[in-house]
Structures are given as structure tokens and as C-alpha cells.
Amino acid sequence: MTNAELTKETSAASNVRRISGMDEEGEQLSEINPVASPLGGAAAKSHSHGAGAGIPDSSRAGRLTSYQVADFPAITGREEDWRFTPLKRLRGLDKVALDGAAPTVAVHKPDAVTIETVGRDDARIGSAGIPDDRVSAAAWGAVNEATVITVPAEFDGRSEEHVTTVTLTGAGNAPAASHIFVHAKANSDAVVVLDHRGSAVVSENVEILVEDGARLTVVSIQDWADGTTHASSQQMKIGRDAKLKHVVVNLGGDLVRINPSARFAGPGGDIEMYGLYFADAGQHFEQRIFVDHSVPNCKSRVTYKGALQGKDAHSVWVGDVLIRKEAEGTDTYEMNRNLILTQGARADSVPNLEIETGLIEGAGHASATGRFDDEQLFYLQARGIPEDVARRLVVRGFLNEIIQQIKVPALEERLRDAVERELKAGAL
Amino acid sequence: MSTLEIKDLHVSIDTEQGKKPILKGVSLTINSGETHAIMGPNGSGKSTLASTIAGHPRYVVDSGSITLDGEDVLAMSVDKRARAGLFLAMQYPVEIPGVTVTNFLRTAKTAIDGEAPKLRTWTKDVKDAMAQLRIEPEFAARNVNEGFSGGEKKRHEILQLELFKPKFAILDETDSGLDVDALKVVSEGVIRANEDGTMGTLLITHYTRILRYIKPDFVHVFVDGNIAEQGGPELADRLEAEGYDRFLPATAQA
Numbered sequence A: 001m002t003n004a005e006l007t008k009e010t011s012a013a014s015n016v017r018r019i020s021g022m023d024e025e026g027e028q029l030s031e032i033n034p035v036a037s038p039l040g041g042a043a044a045k046s047h048s049h050g051a052g053a054g055i056p057d058s059s060r061a062g063r064l065t066s067y068q069v070a071d072f073p074a075i076t077g078r079e080e081d082w083r084f085t086p087l088k089r090l091r092g093l094d095k096v097a098l099d100g101a102a103p104t105v106a107v108h109k110p111d112a113v114t115i116e117t118v119g120r121d122d123a124r125i126g127s128a129g130i131p132d133d134r135v136s137a138a139a140w141g142a143v144n145e146a147t148v149i150t151v152p153a154e155f156d157g158r159s160e161e162h163v164t165t166v167t168l169t170g171a172g173n174a175p176a177a178s179h180i181f182v183h184a185k186a187n188s189d190a191v192v193v194l195d196h197r198g199s200a201v202v203s204e205n206v207e208i209l210v211e212d213g214a215r216l217t218v219v220s221i222q223d224w225a226d227g228t229t230h231a232s233s234q235q236m237k238i239g240r241d242a243k244l245k246h247v248v249v250n251l252g253g254d255l256v257r258i259n260p261s262a263r264f265a266g267p268g269g270d271i272e273m274y275g276l277y278f279a280d281a282g283q284h285f286e287q288r289i290f291v292d293h294s295v296p297n298c299k300s301r302v303t304y305k306g307a308l309q310g311k312d313a314h315s316v317w318v319g320d321v322l323i324r325k326e327a328e329g330t331d332t333y334e335m336n337r338n339l340i341l342t343q344g345a346r347a348d349s350v351p352n353l354e355i356e357t358g359l360i361e362g363a364g365h366a367s368a369t370g371r372f373d374d375e376q377l378f379y380l381q382a383r384g385i386p387e388d389v390a391r392r393l394v395v396r397g398f399l400n401e402i403i404q405q406i407k408v409p410a411l412e413e414r415l416r417d418a419v420e421r422e423l424k425a426g427a428l
Numbered sequence B: 001m002s003t004l005e006i007k008d009l010h011v012s013i014d015t016e017q018g019k020k021p022i023l024k025g026v027s028l029t030i031n032s033g034e035t036h037a038i039m040g041p042n043g044s045g046k047s048t049l050a051s052t053i054a055g056h057p058r059y060v061v062d063s064g065s066i067t068l069d070g071e072d073v074l075a076m077s078v079d080k081r082a083r084a085g086l087f088l089a090m091q092y093p094v095e096i097p098g099v100t101v102t103n104f105l106r107t108a109k110t111a112i113d114g115e116a117p118k119l120r121t122w123t124k125d126v127k128d129a130m131a132q133l134r135i136e137p138e139f140a141a142r143n144v145n146e147g148f149s150g151g152e153k154k155r156h157e158i159l160q161l162e163l164f165k166p167k168f169a170i171l172d173e174t175d176s177g178l179d180v181d182a183l184k185v186v187s188e189g190v191i192r193a194n195e196d197g198t199m200g201t202l203l204i205t206h207y208t209r210i211l212r213y214i215k216p217d218f219v220h221v222f223v224d225g226n227i228a229e230q231g232g233p234e235l236a237d238r239l240e241a242e243g244y245d246r247f248l249p250a251t252a253q254a
């Protein structure tokens, strides 16, 4: 079978008024979970329901959000949000008290950037995010302290020596909770890397607050040891004319589920979301993206690419983009591509674009899953390229599109090396 | 002076219904500088012969031999055959996601020559060859064959032919699906690849129009997995006028 036959492509033009992945009932739901929530201030923080009967969870506007784990029903696996996740391998993150030791925090940073350990009652906690699933809420309830990284206003941290790297090293396999808050103050410009290593069973909440006019890059690398379970809800709030580049890199772990959600707090906001994952035999890497356009004239780009190899390597990409009625002038495009390198691997890719106003700049999505097959290998070999070089050429080229977006040379090199290692380990 | 020699080649493929013989004793010798045209009805095994020479794993050689200057080609891996100087311009070139034309050409050239080409001259060579084949410069940054039209794919094959400079080129219906201008551009590319007159060419085609540009020394009629008749260029004209009826079994002529 040719690559073309295996490649499914969907796209939506800018003039499509409404494309819902699931249902046609979206409009009414914004009342239940109003535009401003969870970012509309104290009210939103103290109260957030929406778990009434008959509310489909298929429109992102209707998704339950709450800081209370008790508000979320037990996960059955039939929910839209959980249908792909192997629940057993959550290893209790949805069920038990998350009282294990959180990953330890080590920081490498420029002087101007500050790092604090704060109590859960710190005013900043909850100002950029609110849990929208049970595992995230469980962690919210369980943490006693959070790590806050603050980039001062006007800070110019573009050069490589100014990168802040937060290394989070897993402290073992007792289910744990963790909370990180990244705060880029007005008109700052910085790069923050969250580097997850070691072994853990952890539910993590990451809040990213980008104040007006700031530029921030956050790279979350999941380079876990085998057997790790990591759920991470990464919620971003982007101020007026602010720009956030968010990069997810999933390389290791047994089950890694990252939910990056972006919301805009003022017009002119810009989010670029990139993702790269390389799933090996038995690994489950899931990424569920949500971009909530509730403010006029904001822009979002989502680009995720994954390679899979080995038996039961499984990736899931769900990209929910919601353009609310208020979000006139929105410009959005989301894309996911997967490359399956061997038999037995599986990639699920589900773009959902919900559009509640016709007055937008553009909206589109694309999703494609291709297979590196014998015909491609033959073609490259027939040009003198040995088999191992041919496979590396294809995978490297495919993933490099994401790596080169990071723009931190040392990090790019590390990821290229990681890709090489994956290819070697896969005995390709 | 090199020789590609095919002797009494029997090839089959494994299908769901079992083993299916396709080539039934093909013998053919091509020397440097010679152009051989192969013409024959659909399904007669022309692409099978081409792919078998290149080493496609689908085709099983049951008996016979292929040698390049006495060396056993069948014992070589696909990539080794290419490095030994064999080039197959494919009838249906495949898309390679994630690999740009630039990256692909440089990697292949490095593999074939055993060393990386000198960057400055190489970049210019690629640019010039693309211009001569009327391939837009932006194709250099596109992924190999991805979204290329049929004609663009064929031109990309000939671009490689020019840049890799093989000893023997097998062109499997490179002319099919080309418009009049593209046919001329592509033919000129093949002629340039054989500028010094040392390339051996095996040209598989259904049409004599490409043979007006690329003059064959020999024409072979391929029928049911074997060469049914050989002749000079005049045989091609006769085939075009008469078709293949006289080569087919009487029952099929009704």
C-alpha cells in the first residue's frame, strides 16, 4: 500500500462557519461555563460547575472545571476525555491520595529570574488555570506547596545563557502531586524549560501566566525513565499583545498525558504550540490540546508531530479549538502528523474545531498519519542510501520541523540526539 | 566500458493465490553507450524486469543471473546496486514525508560517491540541473515527491539521473503522462546524462515519440514475460503501426 492511501487529510477553510467534531449543541453551553471562566477573577476561582445532567462533554465550552476533585465523577473510560487512556496505567492518579514525594526541583537560571517555593494559599496559584479533569483536580487538592518561577518585567532573556531550566526529577513511584507556576511579567522576554527526568507517578499542574506584551517560550520535556506515569495539565493565560511559544516533548515514560490549554486575557495575544513525541513499544503518549478563543484578534498555531515504533506504541493527539462568539478576528490553524515506523504501533489523531462566529481571519486544521513503508525504503535504497540511513533520514527530517522551532541550540541538539537514540534503540 | 548482462532470468511474485511466474527466461546484454528500448503490452513484465534489476524485495528470482561487469548483481543489496552504478527511474515514484529534495539529493549523492560532494559546486550543479529540467527552485525545499504532479515526479527522477551519473539507467515509462514540452525537456535531460556517450540505457516505453529524441540502438518486444522479437529502431515504428497482435497467442486475438 502506498503512503498516499494511508494518509488521511482533513482541512477546513476559513469560511467554514461551524465545524464541530462531535455535536451541534455547543452554543448554549457557553452560558454554563461563561467566557470569562476560569480567568475572570475571584468568582471564577471560587465557583465553577457545569456538571449538570445532559451536558455533553463533547463541546469544550461545556467541559466541567473545578478546583474540587469531588466535583468530578469517577473516571470510567467511556468519557470523551478519557476514551483513549489506559486507566490502569494511571496507577491510581485518578483514585488515591497523591501523598507521595513530588519530583525534586533543581534550577539553573539567570540572576534576574526568581524561583520561590510557596504555600498553596499563595494568591498566584489558580490565577492562570483551573482543573478540567479529575486527575488534575486531585493534584490541585493534594499539593502543599508550589514552585513559582518569575521573569521580571522588561527582562531581556533572549540569548542562550539566559535560559531558565527547571529540572524535575521523579522521587519514586508513590503517586504524587506537583504544582509549577511560570510567571512572565509585562514586556519580558524569556525561555523556561521544564525538564522531567527520573521515575515518577505524578499528576502535575503547570500554570503559565504571560502578562501584557511579554514573550515567553516554555518547553516541557518528558524524558522519564521507563515505568513512569505522568499527567500534566498545563494551563496558559496570555495577556494583551503577549506571545507564548509552548513546546511539549514526550520521549520517555510508560504513560504520559499532557493537556496544554491556552486562554487569552486580552486582544492581540499569540500562542504557538508545538509538540514532538516518539513513542516506543508499549508506551502511551497522549496530548490533548485546547485553545479557547474568547477574545477578539488573537492568533493560535498548533503543530504536533509524532513518530511511533514497536508493538503497542500508542499516541493520541486531540486538538480542540473553540472560537467563541466574542472572538472576532481569530486566526487559528492546528495540525498533527504522525509517522508510523513499524507494525503494531497506533496513532489516534482527532482535530476538533468549533466556530461560533463567522467574523474570523481564518481557521483550519489538518491531521495525517503516514507509514514508513517498504516502498519508501526501496526508493531511498535504490538511490544508494543504506537502510539504516534511510530510516534515520525520514524520521529526522520529519521531527526536525518541530525541533528547529525551539531556537535554543543546546536544547535542539539534545533533542536531535534523543531522536537518534530512539532510532538506535528501536533497532531500526 | 561496462556490461550489464541478464541471462535466462526467471522471476515470480508471491500472491495470495500462490506463486505467480512473471519473467520467463529473459536474456539481454547492455553495453556502455548503448540504448535499448523495451516495448510491450500492459502486464507483460517490463516493470518487473526493471524492479528486479534494482532489487525490489517483492520479486523472487527463481533462476538465471544478472551481472554487472561480471559481478553478481543479485547478491547485492538494493543500495549496493545503486552504488555500483545502476539507476532506476521509477514508473511510480513514491512520496517520502519529512525528507526535502535538497537533503535527499545530497544524502544519495554522498552514498553513491562514498564522500560528500563539494558543497559549492554541488549546490550549483543542483540548481542548474533543476533549471534545465524546468523544475521550480522551490521544489528543493519540498518533501520528495510529496504532492508532485505526475510530470513533476518524472522530472525529479531525471534530475537524479543527471546528478548521480550512473553507469546504467533503466527508465520505466518515464515518458508516460508527460505533455509535449515536458517530454522534450525530460528527453534532453536523459541525453545530457549520457553526454560522454558512456551510459547504458534501458528505456521502457509504450510510445515511439520519446524514441524520436532518444534514438535506440536496439528495440525489444516484450510479451508475456519474455523478449519475443528484437530489432533496430524501425521495429518501434512497426509496433506503433501494428500493435502487438502478431505476438499474442491466437486465442487472444479474437
Ligand SMILES: Nc1ncnc2c1ncn2[C@@H]1O[C@H](COP(=O)(O)OP(=O)(O)OP(=O)(O)O)[C@@H](O)[C@H]1O
Binding pocket: B013, B015, B022, B040, B041, B042, B043, B044, B045, B046, B047, B048, B049, B058, B091
Ligand atoms: N504485487 C503484485 N501482485 C499481483 N500481481 C502482480 C504484482 N506485481 C506485478 N504483478 C503482475 O505481474 C505482471 C507484470 O506486471 P508489470 O508491472 O511488470 O507489467 P508491465 O509490463 O510493466 O505493465 P505496464 O505496461 O502496465 O506498466 C502483471 O500481470 C501484474 O499484474
Ligand SMILES: [Mg+2]
Binding pocket: B046, B047, B048, B091, B172, B173
Ligand atoms: Mg510497468
